[in-house]
Amino acid sequence: GAMRRPLVLANWKMNMLPAQVQPYLDQVIPEVEKDTAADVAIAAQDLYLAEMVRQSSQSRLMIAAENAHWTDDGAYTGETSPKALAQVGVHYVLIGHFERRKLFNETDERVNWKTKAALRNGLKPIVDLDEDLTAYEGDDASQVVLKQLAEALDGLTETDLKDVTIAYEPTWAIGSGEAASAAQAEKSAALIRTSLANLYSRELADRTRILYGGSVTTENAADFLSQKDIDGILVGKAALDPEKFLELIDIAQ
Ligand code: PEP
Numbered sequence: 485g486a487m488r489r490p491l492v493l494a495n496w497k498m499n500m501l502p503a504q505v506q507p508y509l510d511q512v513i514p515e516v517e518k519d520t521a522a523d524v525a526i527a528a529q530d531l532y533l534a535e536m537v538r539q540s541s542q543s544r545l546m547i548a549a550e551n552a553h554w555t556d557d558g559a560y561t562g563e564t565s566p567k568a569l570a571q572v573g574v575h576y577v578l579i580g581h582f583e584r585r586k587l588f589n590e591t592d593e594r595v596n597w598k599t600k601a602a603l604r605n606g607l608k609p610i611v612d613l614d615e616d617l618t619a620y621e622g623d624d625a626s627q628v629v630l631k632q633l634a635e636a637l638d639g640l641t642e643t644d645l646k647d648v649t650i651a652y653e654p655t656w657a658i659g660s661g662e663a664a665s666a667a668q669a670e671k672s673a674a675l676i677r678t679s680l681a682n683l684y685s686r687e688l689a690d691r692t693r694i695l696y697g698g699s700v701t702t703e704n705a706a707d708f709l710s711q712k713d714i715d716g717i718l719v720g721k722a723a724l725d726p727e728k729f730l731e732l733i734d735i736a737q
Contacts, residue, residue: 488693490522490709490736491649491716493548493610494723495578495697498529505532511726513543515733520544522716522736526723527578530564537573548576548610551584554597556605566598570605577607580636582614582655592635599636599648608647610695610718611636615672616655626675633679642684649693650676651718657698659720666707666714669696673713702731709736 500508505528516524527548528536536547552566569577579602580595595611602609613632629652637645652672654664664672673694681689696708697718708714716736723729 487690488715491693491695492522492524492729492733492736493576493651493695493716493718494526494729495550495581495718495720496526496528496724497550497583497720499724500528500532502532505536508726509536509539509545512729513540513545515730516543516545519733519737522733524733525576527576530569533569533574534572541573546575547573548578549574549607550578550581552577552579552598552602552607554594554601556601566601566605566607570607575608576610576649577602578612578651579609580612580614580632582612582653582658585612585614586655592632595632595636596638600640603640603644603647608649610649610651612651612653612697612718613676614653614655614658626672629672629676630679633676634683637683642688645680645684645688645692649695649716650680651695651697652676653697653718659699661699663699663701663704664696666704666711669698669708670711670713673711677713700732702728702735705732705735 525546525548527550549569552569553560553563556567557565579598580590584590599609613629615629657664676694677689680692693715695716695718696714700717700719701722
């Protein structure tokens with residue numbers, strides 16, 4: 485989308501050991517300075533975030549958490565406070581990633597609470613909508629995603645939405661090596677945008693970023709990024725290799 489800045493987002497998931505983080509950042513940060521047409525972010529495990537923020541603070545690279553709790557603090561052993569993430573200098577937080585929904589009991593209601601908590605604390609949420617295969621093959625494929633969208637954003641105002649990015653990910657395409665076709669992904673992204681226009685306004689819909697995620701590679705990225713309603717990519721596996729991540733950033737220019 486011409487009026488929206490593309491975002492290239494790496495999701496490291498529970499990968500990368502301490503010894504791998506430094507060389508990755510050393511390779512990526514200087515290059516990110518050269519390619520200025522797209523925003524670039526890396527989502528990493530919490531334990532790396534403070535150091536990543538410190539190292540990237542003078543650069544265009546932005547840092548994302550992969551999850552955060554829906555309250556600011558309290559007796560929630562093992563959880564991460566969105567308030568603490570914001571104070572550490574983290575910019576973005578992934579909310580409702582497919583793996584969290586599937587493996588860690590992330591309901592639409594919790595996604596909504598977490599989105600609100602992120603915004604309340606000044607973190608920019610990247611709200612993940614996952615479309616499962618059964619839904620995809622069914623008659624009302626789009627309804628599943630649109631229901632997730634409406635529930636994730638329940639109670640949020642148009643002003644709140646200015647800091648929200650939406651990520652559309654067909655579950656069968658995540659980590660499978662089998663990406664959606666660019667046309668399929670564009671169709672869903674366009675539906676999501678129409679839904680945002682209905683829920684809020686055409687103006688809001690036109691300035692909200694919608695990412696595609698699911699087996700994006702250096703081979704298929706350009707197809708996705710050239711679609712009218714796709715404003716960036718959420719990349720797992722391919723982004724674990726800094727060379728490939730840099731290529732993807734380059735493609736988004
Ligand atoms: C993801 O982590 O959301 C993802 C899309 O992973 P992959 O690129 O490996 O499919």
